[in-house]
Amino acid sequence: MKIISSIQNPFIKNILQLKEKSRLRKKTQTFVIEGQREISLAIKGGYNIESILYYPEICSTSVLNEIIPTTLTPEVIEISKEVYQKIAYRETTEGIVAIAKSKALTLESLSFKREAPLILVAEAPEKPGNIGALLRTADAANLDAVIIANPKTDMYNPNILRSSVGCIFTNNIATGTTEEIITYLKAKSVTINCAALSASIPYQTQDFTQPTAIVVGTEATGLSDTWLSNASQNIIIPMQGEIDSMNVSVAAAILIFEAKRQRNFD
Incomplete structure (x- = not known):
């Protein structure tokens, strides 16, 4: 040796x-x-x-x-x-x-476990810790896929690996541009539910039992206009305090587990 x-x-x-x-x-x-x-x-x-x-x-x-x-x-x-x-x-x-x-992590390599997949999309997350937390939530919910739009770093950044506690290896992951991902989701007949402040309905009133993508942006700037203009529906988590946003991984967890609840945690 x-x-x-x-x-x-x-x-x-x-x-x-x-x-x-x-x-x-x-x-x-x-x-x-x-x-x-x-x-x-x-x-x-x-x-x-x-x-x-x-x-x-x-x-x-x-x-x-x-x-x-x-x-x-x-x-x-x-x-x-x-x-x-x-x-x-x-x-x-x-x-x-x-x-x-490493793996290529392309959209074409994705395969889904369910006929009505539940997918998390995060646009341009900046902090590796947030990406790691998103991956841990996705693992906990057994999502069909996690897609990172316009990534700021490669997914094998040591800080992402460490903060995900290995969940980068347990999730079905792909990366791509916003435009590529929107084209991909529409081709798969996946509804695009964008977390946004404007033109939104309360998240718990939306039907997440159909093929669904939950799309979240950064806490600072939210989602780009490209996502908002291509959304099937904008959804919002009603805030009862003084601020109008929360950490992206926390918001994603709330939305994901509401979708899981509607699907009887399937």
Whole structure:
């Protein structure tokens, strides 16, 4: 088994670059995963794991064997404490880091579990933490898909992976431009329900049992005019305080679980 003990090792330097540079992740089509649960979910989600690095004082070989199915043959590398502390964001990632191949995440690759799919669309979310929270909500609700319009970063940004707690691997995800996504939804006869302040009806009065996309924008600017002009219906969460908006992940959760309620949580 290969052992790396120096932080000056070229392979370790490349891992650090992968974590920092979206351009390199896109060029090599690889990214870094930390943590036993996250790596296990990536494997379950069909991601190709190229390499696994582990620090044996935290992650034993028996745990390693439980994580890696016998059908997979990634390169397994033992690393020193110094190397692990250099490449890990936090020591609570259980002594294991993996390099995986990314997926294209195209609209064409989406497939739905239901005849009347329930889809979350988020336009240009800026904060990785919000994207992670949206993905966790989507996983909890077992949505058919999550689509990110006009993404500000690639979906394999370490901050998205960390904040999603591995839910990026459990969701059916695609990215595209606003125009591409609207064309796609209309071709699939999916109703477009835009969370907006104007020309809206209370969200609980809308029928979400048909093929449905719930579309949310940023807290600061909301949805673009392109979405609003193509909406089947604008919906609103009535506010009873002094402000007229809430965190996008909170708003999305309210709308999603109302849709799930109408569908008897199917």
